[in-house]
Amino acid sequence: MAADWRSFKPVLIPDIPNLDDIDVYIKNGGYEALKKVLSDDWTTKSVIEEVKAANIRGRGGAGFNAGLKWSFMPEPDGGPRYLACNGDESEPGTFKDRMLFEYNPHLFIEGSLIAAYAMQCSTIYVYIRGEYIDWIKMMDSALNQAYEKGFIGENILGSGFSVNFYTHPGAGAYICGEETSMLESLEGKRGYPRVKPPFPAQKGLWGRPTTINNIETLANVPLVINNGADWFKNIGAENHPGPILYGISGHVNQPGVYELPSGVPVLDLIDEVAGGVKNGKKLKAVIPGGSSTPVLRADQLDGVSMDSNSLREAGSMLGTAGLVVIDEDTDMIDLLWRIAHFYHHESCGQCTPCRDGTGWLEKILLKIKNGEGEVKDLDLLLDLTTQMEGRTICALADAAAWPVRHTINRFRDEFEARCKKSVHAIA
Amino acid sequence: MKYEFTEDELKQIEVIKARYPEARPATLPVLWIAQNKFGHVEPDVQKLVARTLGLPEAHVHGVAEFYTQYYKKEQGKFVLDVCTCLSCQICGGYDILHYLEDKLGIKHGETTKDKMFTIQQVECLGACGYAPMMQITNGVYVNHLTREKVDKVIHGLKNGEMPEFEPMEMRKVKPQEN
Amino acid sequence: MPEVFIDGKSYEFEGQPKLLQFIMDEGLELPFFCYHPSMSIPANCRQCMVKVGQPVKDRDTGEYELDENGERVIRWFPKLQTACNFDVTDGLVVKTQESDELVERAQKDNLEFILIxxxxxxxxxxxxxxxxxxxxxxxxxxxxxxxxxxxxxxxxxxxxxxxxxxxxxxxxxxxxxxxxxxxxxxxxxxxxxxxxxxxxxxxxxxxxxxxxxxxxxxxxxxxxxxxxADFRFRARVWEMNQTPSIDVSNGKGCNIDIWTRDNQVLRITPRHNPHVNDYWMPDVGREIYPLFNDNRISRPSVILDGENQIKSSWNNAIETFGEQMEAIKPEEILAIGSAHASVEENYLFAKFGNLLGISTPLFTPHIEPGSGDGFLITDDQAPNTNGVRLLGFEETDSKQLKTAVKSSNAKMILLLSDHLIDRGVLSADDLSGKYLVMFATNESETTKKADLLFPITCVVEHAASYVNVDGRIQRSFPAKETKYTNRRLDLEMTEGRLDRYGTKFDNWVTDENKVDCLPVWDLMALIGGRLGLDITYEGGSREVIKEVSQNMPAFSGVTYERMDDELGIELDTEHQTVKS
The missing domain is CATH 3.30.70.20 (Alpha-Beta Plaits)
Incomplete structure (x- = not known):
């Protein structure tokens, strides 16, 4: 790991007042990266190469190298091409992209423009969940400012490159954070994830090449262009470099969004960054990256840091780096039932295992929560998770299955204690 | 009741349509315009949207039914969307929900007799660090709810005062004491 | 040719098939629900799960890598895949439920979810x-x-x-x-x-x-x-018998199945024919089934006293016809064929007239402009307009037909199965003073006017051919018994479970629904016999179409066998001398 996280100065959302104002943003070096890539010194290919070298891993949860993703776009054929920015941000425990909309929208806009230029996209849409109406308005005004300054529109800065940039509101559907579901929603339809292949780079919006990136991912792009891939790679964890917007919630004294390098030890995040567990309680567990990432018991956290390798070894995932901190008084059965309820509520209903499996999981968990479950129900739950995982078009079924499997496995005693003593158990 | 868009709204809809290569992508934004205007997207409003965009009614209906933020029937003047999901759950979201239910004398999913309030229990609204919280009528987020804060908000709403937007700034790491 | 290995067996393939369709085309089986060959592939039911793998190729040589046993090294997909949307590629290895326990389990798991x-x-x-x-x-x-x-x-x-x-x-x-x-x-x-x-x-x-x-x-x-809504709760499907046929409600000739129980048609469903209707048919084509059951003409009728039709024996009706024919000159007889009747019926109708020196039959197509939709509903309301044209009948419009009927030359009119009054071509008055002999299946305003009415079999009671709007000749099979047929003896007929094993002690087994009618070929043999003509076809309509194919160039090469094997035969309608 590079320099200690304690000495890190925020770069995604630096501590500069009114940075959402384009003049302030420009005064602080804003849109220089865009000017750079539009100059003769850079080509679309070299932008992609630089971003690929930086290894910005997608901040929406999947962690795929953004530059590599861009390189999947086919050669331009004169037809429209799209960049779709994913601001759906609906995974429980995740609330970071709205910080960019509110405090540094132009960094995201600039990153999107650079991405659009690199991939020769003709239109950029930023899909923002409908509940974020206030943040949609903020984005709209930031976009207007950028249009007025000539950073968006026809022949940007005299480069010959033209692109339009619009917000598109969601209306309440977690599934629309899944990239192809988001494309369906952008096309004005029910948010059903698409079957892949074809992948969006081949057939995306309206059948045309499209790339989907998370908001925070794109916000990192100008930093890479300005400072170089090597600078970026030296921030934080080697396998998952760069600054991260950590959303910390649950039972901590100072919940909120923090910008720190990747790879901060989980326990440091809880104790030092977020001020420790609330009310002096003991830590029971942590969900490290949004509700779908497997919960880790407090005793599993020693030496675990917020990067994908370390979390994988510990038995979880980085996800969206939205940590939910859980104290000793928390009822894990209640917690898991509520997570299962969420996925049941949000399943789009397309694929059988997810449509019917999520409801079944929730109903069994409710039974257990009410003290009416039996130990065999726990094994049924585990069985169902394997029946759901990897059997559907998108990963919602996986996201629903993982917490059930891991929470039961990691807190089995607590679940069994809540179960009725079945006839078999007595014998 | 007959629902229509005004000339200005139709112009606004044309501007939205121009953002896309076809009319259908305007379905969600135009349903929003309709709901903001009429307070709901009951079937007759869905028909208006379909007619305005030249799309099949079944399509608009399917979309309206898929997305939870669209009110498929008329709601109270203020819809209180209380988050009870994960972080909000463990930080007292249900206490707030039940407190509101008791205070207004209705269960979630119901509307007060005076048509003033509807309470809904909703999924994660992306404000986990500010739990428990609620959103009012698809608008402002009210964070860090306590019973006292709920009392204040309800009192204000009854007097027509919508709570103000609460900026939730980036957290800074406090320097360690040692 | 590229090959794919399914459950250890090699299959060659061409083009770019999807795996599920390929498996079905090879006669193998995979369970599925959402897939349909004529619609987009949503892969949402998740039932057709299979295990698939690609052979590993050496990057430099392009050769397949082999393991120590000399077998190709296979890189398996980490997850099971749905076969419906999976492209078959050269060397692909597929394991279905037949050879892989995980696949079998996954399919079972999925059904468990569907069923909950x-x-x-x-x-x-x-x-x-x-x-x-x-x-x-x-x-x-x-x-x-x-x-x-x-x-x-x-x-x-x-x-x-x-x-x-x-x-x-x-x-x-x-x-x-x-x-x-x-x-x-x-x-x-x-x-x-x-x-x-x-x-x-x-x-x-x-x-x-x-x-x-x-x-x-x-x-x-x-x-x-x-x-x-119509068929609901009418019958259990295993009580019914299913017979292939052709939709006669319009000119498209959608391929259909006739579902019968106790010689009643209970429903009609489409039958796949990629050349005509794919898997589909219009609702109107299904809704006509009561025509085959109800309001049927059973036993001949004659008018004795100017007004009232009374039922008659076949012998009496034929004798009456014979007497009438003997009392009239051929040029005083007007024959009118029908686009609603089959090729065989029209052919025999014309042949009968020809042998007696009656002029070529006229016919008036039954077209309602604007009622078609460019898909499976046509302006043409009849199933065999092109068939009648190809037989060389004289095509007239309504006006011309009316004039011909009203002409004082026409004393007797022989009318084949076309309800001309009901469809507004003729009025009842146009027929006054004429001796109308009609061959028909159902009662109508037109049949009421017939001085002599012969009940003939309808499309679900005989095997006969119809040429659709696109010039495709297709045929029906007998689905309902008449009073004179028996499905155990008629090899064209199929038997359902109830047909075969039902007794009078079962529900739905009666003799009540057999109509007293004859196919035109049998009827013509009887009438011909009375008039001293030899119009006998021992082999029924199959023999008639054989004669048509020999005598009429437009129908050259047409046989029932070919129609059955090729799902109908496209006739060369353009190069025939056909009046449009």
């Missing part, structure tokens, strides 16, 4: 007996249920449209119905509503599913969620 919210009401469900879910559960499903919590409840008995009823609880969300309305009929009247396990198909509120092709969704529905 599906009502177990097969005993009262119309789909039972022809239900893909029922069949595949038997074959691939779990033995019991581990589901001990509450099922999701949804609307039941919803009248989606005039002809289709929805039971949303039975729906498994395969989206075949909504895809049909969006992609095939393009009525866009259906959508899936709600989300997750509350999903079900519906119309927009207050809208009705009156798509002229709506009943195809009932056929498509792989469960009993969509049922026919």
């Amino acid at each position: 919210n599906h009502p177990l009401d097969c005993p009262i469900c119309d789909q039972a007996g022809e239900c893909p879910l029922q069949i595949q559960t038997y074959k691939y499903g779990p033995e019991g249920s581990r589901f001990e919590v509450k099922k999701v409840h949804k609307p039941k008995r919803v009248q989606l449209g005039p002809r289709v009823i929805l039971d949303a609880e039975r729906c498994i969300n395969c989206t075949r119905c909504t895809r049909f309305a969006d992609e095939i009929s393009k009525s866009y009247q259906l959508t899936i509503t709600k989300r997750g396990d509350k999903n079900y198909p519906t119309t927009a509120p207050g809208e009705t599913f009156d798509d002229p092709y709506s009943l195809n969704t009932v056929d498509l529905c792989p469960v009993g969620a969509l049922t026919s």
Whole structure:
């Protein structure tokens, strides 16, 4: 790991007042990266190469190298091409992209423009969940400012490159954070994830090449262009470099969004960054990256840091780096039932295992929560998770299955204690 | 009741349509315009949207039914969307929900007799660090709810005062004491 | 040629088939629900799971890498894949439920999920007996249920449209119905509503599913969620007998199946023919089935005292016809053929006239301009207009026909199966003073005017050919017995379970529904006999079409065997001397 996280100065959302104002943003070096890539010194290919070298891993949860993703776009054929920015941000425990909309929208806009230029996209849409109406308005005004300054529109800065940039509101559907579901929603339809292949780079919006990136991912792009891939790679964890917007919630004294390098030890995040567990309680567990990432018991956290390798070894995932901190008084059965309820509520209903499996999981968990479950129900739950995982078009079924499997496995005693003593158990 | 868009709204809809290569992508934004205007997207409003965009009614209906933020029937003047999901759950979201239910004398999913309030229990609204919280009528987020804060908000709403937007700034790491 | 290995066996393939379709084309089996070869592939039911792997190639040499046993090294996909949307590629290795336990388990798991919210009401469900879910559960499903919590409840008995009823609880969300309305009929009247396990198909509120092709969704529905308002609760499918036929409600000639029980037609469904109707048919073609059961002419009738038709014996009717014919000159007889009757019937009708020196029959097509839709509903209201044209009948418009009928030269009119008064070509007065001999299947205003009325078999009682608007000749099979036929003896006929094993002690086994009528070829033999003509066809219509193919160049090479093997034969209508 590079320099200690304690000495890190925020770069995604630096501590500069009114940075959402384009003049302030420009005064602080804003849109220089865009000017750079539009100059003769850079080509679309070299932008992609630089971003690929930086290894910005997608901040929406999947962690795929953004530059590599861009390189999947086919050669331009004169037809429209799209960049779709994913601001759906609906995974429980995740609330970071709205910080960019509110405090540094132009960094995201600039990153999107650079991405659009690199991939020769003709239109950029930023899909923002409908509940974020206030943040949609903020984005709209930031976009207007950028249009007025000539950073968006026809022949940007005299480069010959033209692109339009619009917000598109969601209306309440977690599934629309899944990239192809988001494309369906952008096309004005029910948010059903698409079957892949074809992948969006081949057939995306309206059948045309499209790339989907998370908001925070794109916000990192100008930093890479300005400072170089090597600078970026030296921030934080080697396998998952760069600054991260950590959303910390649950039972901590100072919940909120923090910008720190990747790879901060989980326990440091809880104790030092977020001020420790609330009310002096003991830590029971942590969900490290949004509700779908497997919960880790407090005793599993020693030496675990917020990067994908370390979390994988510990038995979880980085996800969206939205940590939910859980104290000793928390009822894990209640917690898991509520997570299962969420996925049941949000399943789009397309694929059988997810449509019917999520409801079944929730109903069994409710039974257990009410003290009416039996130990065999726990094994049924585990069985169902394997029946759901990897059997559907998108990963919602996986996201629903993982917490059930891991929470039961990691807190089995607590679940069994809540179960009725079945006839078999007595014998 | 007959629902229509005004000339200005139709112009606004044309501007939205121009953002896309076809009319259908305007379905969600135009349903929003309709709901903001009429307070709901009951079937007759869905028909208006379909007619305005030249799309099949079944399509608009399917979309309206898929997305939870669209009110498929008329709601109270203020819809209180209380988050009870994960972080909000463990930080007292249900206490707030039940407190509101008791205070207004209705269960979630119901509307007060005076048509003033509807309470809904909703999924994660992306404000986990500010739990428990609620959103009012698809608008402002009210964070860090306590019973006292709920009392204040309800009192204000009854007097027509919508709570103000609460900026939730980036957290800074406090320097360690040692 | 590229090859694919399925369960250890090699199959060659051409083009770029999808795996599920390829497997079915090879006569192998995979369970599935949502896939349909004529619609988009949503891969949403997740039932056709298979294990697939690609052989590993050496990057430098391009050769397949081999293991220590000399077998190709296979890189398996980490997850099971749905076969429906999976491209078959050279060297692909596929394991289905036949050879892989995980695949077998996955299919079972999926059925378990489908069944948890599906009502177990097969005993009262119309789909039972022809239900893909029922069949595949038997074959691939779990033995019991581990589901001990509450099922999701949804609307039941919803009248989606005039002809289709929805039971949303039975729906498994395969989206075949909504895809049909969006992609095939393009009525866009259906959508899936709600989300997750509350999903079900519906119309927009207050809208009705009156798509002229709506009943195809009932056929498509792989469960009993969509049922026919008309057929609902009429019969268990295993009580019925299924006979291939041709839709005679318009000129398209959709290929259909006639479903009978106790010699009553209970429903009509489309039969796949890629050259004509693919898997579909219009609702009107299904709704005509009562024509085959009700209001049928049974036994000949004669008018004795100027007004009242009375039933007559066949002998008396034929004798009456003979006497009338002997009392009139051939040039005083006007023969009118019919686009509503088959090629064989029209041919014999013309041949009979020809032998007696009567001029070539006229006919007036039954066209209603603007009623067609460019898909499977045609302006042409008759199934055999082109057939009659190719037989060289004199085509007239309504006016010309009226004039011919009213002409004082025409003292007797021989009319084949065309209800000219009912369809407004003639008025009752036009026929006054004429001796009308009519050969028909159903009672009508026109048949009421017949001085002599011969009941003939309809399309579901005989094997006969019809040439559709595109010049394709296709044929029917007898599905209903008449008073003079017996399905155990007639090799053209099929037998359902009840037909074969039913006794008078069973429900639905009577002799009541056999109409007293004759096919035209048998009738002509009798009439011919009376008039001293030899018009006998021992082999029935099969022999008639043989003669047609020999005598009429347009029909050259046409046989029932070819029609059966080739799903009909496209005739060269353009180069024949046909009046348009």
